[in-house]
Amino acid sequence: MNDTNVSDRRLAVSQPASGAKRNRDLRRDASLPDGATVFPTLDAGVTLLDGDNRVVAPIQSLVIDHLLMNDGTAFWIDVHGYATTTQFTRIAPSQQLLDRVKVARGFTPFQHYSVVCDLPVAIDSHPDDPALIVAPALDAHYRNEDTLATEQAETLLGRVLARLRRYARAYDVPVLVGRTTSNLATEPIATMADRQIHCEQTSMGPQFVGDEFETTLYPVGDGLYQTTFAYWRALLAARARRVGTPIDDSQPTVRPKAPKPLATLQHGGR
Amino acid sequence: MSTNKESKPWKLRSGKIWRHLIVAYKFDFLDDGRVLEWELTADGADYTVQTGYTPRFFVGARSSSVDVALEALVELYENHPDVAAVERLERRPGFRRQHESVLAIDATHVGAVPTLAEQARQLPAIPIGDVTTFNVDYSREFRYCLETDHDPTPTRSPTTLTLSVSLPETAGEKYGELTVGEKTVSGDPATILAAVQTAIDDRDPDVLICSSANIIPTLYSMADDDAIDWFSLSRWPDVEYQQLATRSSYASYGQIGHSPARYNVPGRVIVDCSNSFFLGQANLDGILDLVSRSRKPLQEAAWASIGNILTAIQICEAHSRDVLVPNHSWRHEQFKSMGTLHNADRGGFTFASEVGLHENVHELDFASLYPNIICTRNVSPDVIRCDCHADRSDVPELGYSICEEEGYLVDVLQPLIDDRQAIKAELRRERASDHPDADRIESLSGRSDALKWILVACFGYQGFNNAKFGRIECHEAINAFAREILLTAKDHLEAGGWRVAHGIVDSIWVKPEPEAADQQPLEEIAATITDDVGIELEYEGEFDWVAFVPQRNSDGGALTKYFGKHANRDEFKIRGIEARQRSTPPFIEAFQTECLDCLDRTRSPQAVLGLLERAIARLRRGDVDPAELVVRNRVSKPVNAYSQYTTNVAALERARDQGLTIHPGQDVRYVVVDDEKRSRDRVALAHESPERYDASYYVTELVRATESILSPVGWKREQIHEELEESEEVDLRSF
Numbered sequence A: 001m002n003d004t005n006v007s008d009r010r011l012a013v014s015q016p017a018s019g020a021k022r023n024r025d026l027r028r029d030a031s032l033p034d035g036a037t038v039f040p041t042l043d044a045g046v047t048l049l050d051g052d053n054r055v056v057a058p059i060q061s062l063v064i065d066h067l068l069m070n071d072g073t074a075f076w077i078d079v080h081g082y083a084t085t086t087q088f089t090r091i092a093p094s095q096q097l098l099d100r101v102k103v104a105r106g107f108t109p110f111q112h113y114s115v116v117c118d119l120p121v122a123i124d125s126h127p128d129d130p131a132l133i134v135a136p137a138l139d140a141h142y143r144n145e146d147t148l149a150t151e152q153a154e155t156l157l158g159r160v161l162a163r164l165r166r167y168a169r170a171y172d173v174p175v176l177v178g179r180t181t182s183n184l185a186t187e188p189i190a191t192m193a194d195r196q197i198h199c200e201q202t203s204m205g206p207q208f209v210g211d212e213f214e215t216t217l218y219p220v221g222d223g224l225y226q227t228t229f230a231y232w233r234a235l236l237a238a239r240a241r242r243v244g245t246p247i248d249d250s251q252p253t254v255r256p257k258a259p260k261p262l263a264t265l266q267h268g269g270r
Numbered sequence B: 001m002s003t004n005k006e007s008k009p010w011k012l013r014s015g016k017i018w019r020h021l022i023v024a025y026k027f028d029f030l031d032d033g034r035v036l037e038w039e040l041t042a043d044g045a046d047y048t049v050q051t052g053y054t055p056r057f058f059v060g061a062r063s064s065s066v067d068v069a070l071e072a073l074v075e076l077y078e079n080h081p082d083v084a085a086v087e088r089l090e091r092r093p094g095f096r097r098q099h100e101s102v103l104a105i106d107a108t109h110v111g112a113v114p115t116l117a118e119q120a121r122q123l124p125a126i127p128i129g130d131v132t133t134f135n136v137d138y139s140r141e142f143r144y145c146l147e148t149d150h151d152p153t154p155t156r157s158p159t160t161l162t163l164s165v166s167l168p169e170t171a172g173e174k175y176g177e178l179t180v181g182e183k184t185v186s187g188d189p190a191t192i193l194a195a196v197q198t199a200i201d202d203r204d205p206d207v208l209i210c211s212s213a214n215i216i217p218t219l220y221s222m223a224d225d226d227a228i229d230w231f232s233l234s235r236w237p238d239v240e241y242q243q244l245a246t247r248s249s250y251a252s253y254g255q256i257g258h259s260p261a262r263y264n265v266p267g268r269v270i271v272d273c274s275n276s277f278f279l280g281q282a283n284l285d286g287i288l289d290l291v292s293r294s295r296k297p298l299q300e301a302a303w304a305s306i307g308n309i310l311t312a313i314q315i316c317e318a319h320s321r322d323v324l325v326p327n328h329s330w331r332h333e334q335f336k337s338m339g340t341l342h343n344a345d346r347g348g349f350t351f352a353s354e355v356g357l358h359e360n361v362h363e364l365d366f367a368s369l370y371p372n373i374i375c376t377r378n379v380s381p382d383v384i385r386c387d388c389h390a391d392r393s394d395v396p397e398l399g400y401s402i403c404e405e406e407g408y409l410v411d412v413l414q415p416l417i418d419d420r421q422a423i424k425a426e427l428r429r430e431r432a433s434d435h436p437d438a439d440r441i442e443s444l445s446g447r448s449d450a451l452k453w454i455l456v457a458c459f460g461y462q463g464f465n466n467a468k469f470g471r472i473e474c475h476e477a478i479n480a481f482a483r484e485i486l487l488t489a490k491d492h493l494e495a496g497g498w499r500v501a502h503g504i505v506d507s508i509w510v511k512p513e514p515e516a517a518d519q520q521p522l523e524e525i526a527a528t529i530t531d532d533v534g535i536e537l538e539y540e541g542e543f544d545w546v547a548f549v550p551q552r553n554s555d556g557g558a559l560t561k562y563f564g565k566h567a568n569r570d571e572f573k574i575r576g577i578e579a580r581q582r583s584t585p586p587f588i589e590a591f592q593t594e595c596l597d598c599l600d601r602t603r604s605p606q607a608v609l610g611l612l613e614r615a616i617a618r619l620r621r622g623d624v625d626p627a628e629l630v631v632r633n634r635v636s637k638p639v640n641a642y643s644q645y646t647t648n649v650a651a652l653e654r655a656r657d658q659g660l661t662i663h664p665g666q667d668v669r670y671v672v673v674d675d676e677k678r679s680r681d682r683v684a685l686a687h688e689s690p691e692r693y694d695a696s697y698y699v700t701e702l703v704r705a706t707e708s709i710l711s712p713v714g715w716k717r718e719q720i721h722e723e724l725e726e727s728e729e730v731d732l733r734s735f
């Protein structure tokens, strides 16, 4: 594993048994270490991303990856600073992507609910087609008993979920949602989702695991990609280069080093 | 004046001038629904009893795109015993909405409004999210003025009587000593109550200024205990006093606040010194100025926060435009690109401060920068990012449009800016006159201060999540304009041969650029900048020197900490350092001021260190009067909410042991007597008149105060300690 020559195109080898669609992509992309096995493809319908902690970078990475591979605009209903631009500019290979994400923040449950309700107005008045709808931490505002009685909070959250499902169908786009915690109160979010992805920190880096997907590409352990951001940024930059998106000069020009085969880190698949 | 008004006595006006307003300065709400209106007369006050007052709130669609079947609510409310009438009316449910059909619900009692409003959310047919309630959480007297066309501005200067008790007196159930007006009386309850009663009878005060509102129930319970039936504070024979609110904690803008109980005495205004922001930061004249602007009667204005007053002024504006005020703001920000968000998140502008001591520095200030940006650039929630000019880019960096229609916030703030300017001009004239009138100066200062706080807050208010009238896009736009304005100013100054040493928010410090051949006079440049940006840049003055203090753990400048010596006058300008902080003990404050003098005379850090050594020696010898070492801290939370055992906690526990209650918002005053202890013996309370103190604790405080003065010239705490140790060794050797 000392060979870190980029031209050595050994890719991750251990592919999960399911994930058929992804595997097709993989085979097609197998000539480049562009991170193809790092990020799951977001299909139409609602995808719930869970994580061990605040999944800011994972959500942003998935959004960027999706925008690189698809045309259109992402509409992002934000709470609690998940749409932090400081982070986004660090991960995104091109500042052009900043303009392909439209954000509206809900600072209270009332505002959050209204943003969700008014989303069609924003989408319909926008010149580009929607590529993706993002709504992190859906439960965040509906848990504070000082603002809303439990019953009212449940009603509002329920209406938010119903609308997001409707949007997924009506616009035929992926809807990527999240929650701050997984418990009985946030169970309706999981129930509403068509599929779930879990992002967890492993000793080898962050890993996405889902029914049909498992991250199989890992950074080499030589310290170069020890941080999530540097690692993902490099992978996304490689992806951008391949799909022809201009990359900013300030972005790293190195490619991910030869990935490490996953023999030692097998997940049973969920 | 009629004593019986019809049930819906008010009409909404379309103009902005409050026409034909009835004058009254205080309103009392009786349990049976009657309202007492108090009007000041030449030698007291007269009341009118009003029956049939029915406070009104509204229910309407959350957004004009939501179709709500309000009929279901009509039935619900018409059958409710606390409802006097239900009516369909046309109103504007927001500044950006046109007239829509809404329900107006008249309650039988002002206390019933919040509960009734809550019920609008309880029909399964109309789930939460479809409707909004409007005009719900108004304070009572304010609502009454608004709904019944009253102007609460007192027609003459109200008479006052001060009642105050010292902290130790609050320990028991009754007072043994009380200050009534200028006289302190002590003795048994009958003596004390008699003194209060005499003052009330003699002066018949319109306002009772109390050190704590708890004085009212305490005096009455003293009367009860001694079966004294002649004691009365009230101007209305049937009701002695009412409790308006219990002591409570509340969450506000993400922080936990604490408010003491509030009491009401019919016919008189209670001002609770421990619960009045504006009494502390301005004075009664300042509050009275706010009364006429906000239509919040004196008692409510006295306990109001800045945000309460600013909201009330905006509610008046909304009211005059037929606009309803939502109980919760459902209005959200519009979608913007992440690129715009990135630019908007950059915050206010600051020039990188050049840490250090600068000589020959001049200060220039933009007068009321943020309010003036709002007014000159028309930054108002109702016109920013308007649909009708969506293709325009009016806000720098963000590209937001601003409508050509004038925004309501301009109408709200312009009079405040203009009036404060006028008051300040009057102040200058009075001070410069041959026989300055001290009372007039105090009155004008109080009014100027009260307005200053409102103007300072109007910017942050736009960014608050829960501000009824705030809008984050306005907050972002104000910041963007401010950055542009400061950069413009910098360009002009540099072109004129000056160099910017420091800049924050609305102030700029410059000194001559050494490279430049000569400097254009600053007044001249200031005039050019004023012309260019449309907001006055005032030349504040010259300093012999100014020092910008670095942050404690880095080399960067702490933007808000600096001190300097005015040129041509014997005065320092101090911001952010210990001598300016209210908690700093007098001894430390005096020491730091001495250091400033010393630095000014000698420019020698060694000389300042000499002062430090002498002060330490005095402390260690026990030569400092403990009264000079009293720390005064404002209590921010209940004692059990502190996570660390600070000196504050020790002091609060000590007070509790003595039966004293110090509520959040009040001051606790103590001397640190043994900082090593982790018990209530760590401190002694000021009223215990301690005779000793913990010298090493105060030595640390002295070193900290010295560091603030010397860090701009490169001395950090470690070097100060090293220097002290060296000189101690010298001392030892000399023995």
Ligand SMILES: [Zn+2]
Binding pocket: B386, B387, B388, B389, B390, B402, B403, B404, B405
């Ligand atoms: Zn317009």
